[in-house]
Amino acid sequence: MPSSRFEADRWQARLDGLRAVHHVPGATLAVLVDGEIHELASGLLHRGTGVEATTDSVFQSGSIAKVYTATLVMQLVDSGELRLGSRVADVLPGFALADGEVAENVTIGQLLSHTSGIAGDFTHDTGRGDDCLARYVEACADVGQDCPPGTVVSYSSTGYAILGRIVEVITGRTWDEALRDRLLAPLGLEHSMTLPEEALRFRVAMSHLGEPGTEPEPAPVWDMLPRSAGPSGRVLVTAADVVRFARMHLDGGTAPDGTRVLSAESAAAMRRRAVDCLDRWTFMADGWGHGWALYDWDGVDGYGHDGAALGQFSYLRVVPGSGVAAALLTNGGRATGLFVDLFQELLGELAGVRMPDAFAPAERSRPFDVAPFAGTYEREGVRLTIGERDGAPRLRLELTGGNAGYSPPIETGLVPVSGTVLAMPGIGPVSAPWLPLVFGTFPDGAPYLYFGMRAAPKVA
Incomplete structure (x- = not known):
């Protein structure tokens, strides 16, 4: 096994250099190795103002929020208030979709594993009120299917918004409150939140947009997501807080002070393979559990998640066999290139795994018969x-x-x-x-x- 000693100066130099190569304005990195969390920051939070990125800077995590929501759901499985096989319609009376049979029979487990087939990109602004998720789920009555339930993975943010509403109905709290009280507070995640006005207490990264190979400019708005997208796409975080959350899962559901946040059984279920992925490139995953994306790095198992939010891109990888977790948060540019180049080296040295290269065609094109697929x-x-x-x-x-x-x-x-x-x-x-x-x-x-x-x- 390669040495797990973390050389902060060397990794800082690599982060700085790769960030510049890939035109990423700013980035933060947190790495858990040998039980200790190391934090690095590089570049700018906002190219227009020149504010520098620091380790306590807050970024949008995008779809990494889904794993937080999945953890809340699995807490309810622990308490006996839900089962993976529970039907959504039994928890949400009156639940409706365009396909009535799916609405009647789709399960919690299918939502968690992205196998519900429910059309996944239903972004619907239901306002800023505490009833936003209730109103969102009502509007799902017109949402159709991408594919039949239980057939293949079809990534569904809609499904995770529905899960957020289920959390509200069972706990009697808004999703934001449930996340704060049941997960963020017990784990001491003081730099994690869900609402933009909460993030204003901290140094906040601005999204940047631009053409490939150029220095991106600040986006016209900081965020385009409505509040109803919170369970699928908005937990605002520092890189270190993401790694602290991952460490709880690594430790079988316990906080550093020994507080039981999630049962060991539920923590394992979240990363137990529920379905294989035919598309192994979009999320660099070859399977999905009940919350986590799953990776097989030449026989070494790992889990994690990626996220995107209007020019901000986030990446989390966990190697349970080595006790290593790493989170990278960025605010624009070719972030995937930075992530792949950095994490191939980082996880190779600290955890002995070889992450695949970024998706790309071979330099020499091969023949392709379009006719069967046209x-x-x-x-x-x-x-x-x-x-x-x-x-x-x-x-x-x-x-x-x-x-x-x-x-x-x-x-x-x-x-x-x-x-x-x-x-x-x-x-x-x-x-x-x-x-x-x-x-x-x-x-x-x-x-x-x-x-x-x-x-x-x-x-x-």
């Missing part, structure tokens, strides 16, 4: 048409329904990666230069296309 694939809010031009695969991406006004249609060439995987150039406020499109079939043989690890069935 056609239109559609999930709620997105239509993807695969065709060819001059013998090369091509994509037309259209936002539909309530999403239609966010962007005009995009047409782009695609580069083959394998017989069932294509790469498209990164678009919009993403941190990676290439995005995967993965073709698969449901258990009944019907074809679908993964984009953003959301399954879009073939419709034409």
Whole structure:
């Protein structure tokens, strides 16, 4: 096993150098090794004001928030108030979706493992009131399915907002209050919160946007998420607080002072494989538990989660066999490149694992027969048409329904990666230069296309 000694000066130099190479304005890093948390910071929180990043700076964690919500749900499993097999409709009377049969039968476990098939990108602003999640779930009555429940992973932020409402109904508190009282406070996470006005007490990172290879500029707004997106996308954190949260899971659900926050059984269930992932590139995961994304690094098991929020990108990796956890928070640029380059070295040295490279096609393109995959694939809010031009695969991406006004249609060439995987150039406020499109079939043989690890069935 490689040495686990953490050389702060050397890792600070690597963080500084890689951050500059990848045009990331600011970043913070926290690493748990040998029971001790080390913290580093680099760059600027805001390129417009010149405020420097510090280890106590607060960033948006994006979808890492889902693991916090999953932990709250598993606390309710511990208390006997929920089971993974509990039907959502039994907990939320009147719960409705566009597909009545799914609404009647979808389970808590399916929401946690992203196997509910519920259309995952239903972002609906229900205001700032304490009833925002109740109103959000009411609005889900018109939300459709990306795929049948229990078939494949199809990443669903909608499902986690529904879980947040379940937490509210059972605890009698808002999701924000339940998170604070049942998780943040027992773990002493004093630099973690859910609301922007709470974050203003601290140094807060600004989001940055820009074209690839350029220095990104401050975004026009700090955050675009409504309060109802909290359970799926807004826990505001420092890197060290993220690692403290991860350490509780590493320690089988106990806080450093011995307080039992989660049972060992529930902590294990959250990282026990519930489903395999055909798309192993979007989240760099090859499986999912009841909350955690799961990794197999050449036979070494790990878990973690990634997050994105309008130019802020976060990454958490845990290697339980080595007792190592590391969190990286960033505010723009090619953050995925920084993450991969840094964590390949970091986890290689401290935990003896080899993380895969960032997703990208080979330098020399390989032949690809478009014909078996040509056609239109559609999930709620997105239509993807695969065709060819001059013998090369091509994509037309259209936002539909309530999403239609966010962007005009995009047409782009695609580069083959394998017989069932294509790469498209990164678009919009993403941190990676290439995005995967993965073709698969449901258990009944019907074809679908993964984009953003959301399954879009073939419709034409």
